[in-house]
Amino acid sequence: MSSTVAPRPPARRRRLAAEERMRQIIEAALIEFSEKGFTATRMDDIAARAGLSKGGLYAHFKSKDQIFETLLFKVLSPSFNNRKWMLDDGDTLAEVVDAFIAHTYDRVTDPDFIAALRLLITESHRAPHLVDYWRREVLDTYLKEQQTMLEHCRARGLVRHSPLTQQAELLMAPALYAAITRMIFGEEATQASLKDLRRAHAQLLMELLEPVEA
Template sequence: MISLRDALPRRPRKGTALTTGTCQKTAVRRPRRYLSSVERKREILDAALIEFTNHGYAATTIERIAMRAGLSKAGIYAHYKSKEEIFEDLLAALVPPDDPGGMPPLEAGVPLVAVVDTYIDRLYARLENPVIVSTFQMLIAESRRSPELVRRWYDEVVESRVAKDQSLVNEYVRRGVMRGSALTDNFSLAASPLVHWMILRMVCQYDLPMSLEQAREAHRQLLLDALQPR
């Protein structure tokens, strides 16, 4: 399994990119290879992620993405209509259509600890994918630089998932599995400890007050303490 140390970008050295891997900050055209449409789109997205992270959405051009991916501009347009569509495809990977969501479905007799463990497992499993980690970091940066794009992604993709989890939590409270509180009334806040840790990871690099494993266990215990019926 890829460790978070490998997944997240290190402090940039002179002339290197801010993201994972060994790509140079200056885009260098890669040799053209024959790939399937799915593989080619993945290469385009990988190249775009590096360019968006290094230069921001506004400053990144299709030409830069094409050079990074080893394609012509026409090669990019064969798969994507615009830079905006590439950006949206990157964000879509954070919450794919087949994503099971956070809260597990209601099952009679399932204890709170099992519900919380499933939620935590699903939440932290995302960190095993370095592309998702890097995309999340880009999302944080672009929420300030391109707020309208990020807001549209939230409205079209994330909001329905949040509403689904909230509906399940409301039912857990109604059945007495969870204790009603400000947290259960606004359950999207339940992911806050992980978001906080990832932001610290971006700011502090490797000088963190706790490891990911420690953060995960503290997060789990925090939810159990907050949701346990009295």
Template sequence: MSTPQLKKKRVRLSPEVRKQKILESALMEFSEYGYGAATVERIAGLAGLSKAGLYAHFSSKADIFEALLTQVLRPPFEAEQWRLLEGESLRDAIDRFIDVSYERLLEPGTVATLRLLIGESARAPDAIRRWRETIVVPYQRSQQAMVAQCVAQGWMRESALTRNFDLVSAPTLYAALQFVLLQDEEGLRQVQTLREAHRDLLYELLPHPASSANPD
């Protein structure tokens, strides 16, 4: 008598988990083939889905690419984190800003997605424009508004940095470019050197001379 074969029970994933699996598969596909040569069919296959199953979550390859940018390249440091906690100084807030920003920079998914952003921007301009409008621009505005409050409360001195707060993040972007281009031990050393120089720069230029270590 032959032994009956047991049917493998299909595991149903939640829409959120399924979307995450699609995005992980898309990052592998885009990284290997580039945006132009990547196919929805292969992304679906990597995610364990049919093409129709993938379209139940995303409408197009551009939609997947935009969702990937939105998830991975979301600014790690929220504006509210500049609010000083009880008993801490602006120097502590600067440490948080530097540590969070550079730790995110070195994550493999961030490096791979930044490489895609640099290399494939001309092939998906609408997706990148929407990502910038929905993620980057609101972040810039919220940071600028929070810094204006810090200046008004006497925690930071008014300067070119506080009037144009994008300049505070600029060294991080330069470090990201260095690491994406090199991505070796030399690149990692450069990032660490830039990280500490960036920290020292903000220690020197952001605090208001008259501010106390623990402002009200």
């Protein structure tokens, strides 16, 4: 007597939450844009890299421009809470500076951040409208808020008047230098100098922000 075993039904593709699927697409797009460039990358390439059909990709994004825009917003958006400069939660200036340094350097040395920064530099002339939109909506908005916080702190006597309170971009300048050198020379070549740069950056902020004792 022979017995037959019913064949297993084909494995069903696991349904991912919308946020997880979006993250997967953005990661795939970052790889494709980095390897092929923005212009040469096709929606089919991104869909294949993300393990989706082309129709599945279009269910989340209408165009390559929209994917590129979302990538910039998600990967290159500063996220340090500028309200912390106000010291309203009882933190000292030294604690806020340490938190700012840790947060900023963790962000600018992240491999995805480095890849997106390289993409921004190399592809900005091919998608200037998208880069300009990111600058206005993300970078300029964040720096304006940071500038406002620093001016309020100066008015309350929490920080001193210095070039940092006049130009908020200077707060992050050494960290961006770290990101650029890592982008050019790689992690291994810059790892040792990074610790010294972080330490010096923190010291610089304290010396230029700490109020002068009367």
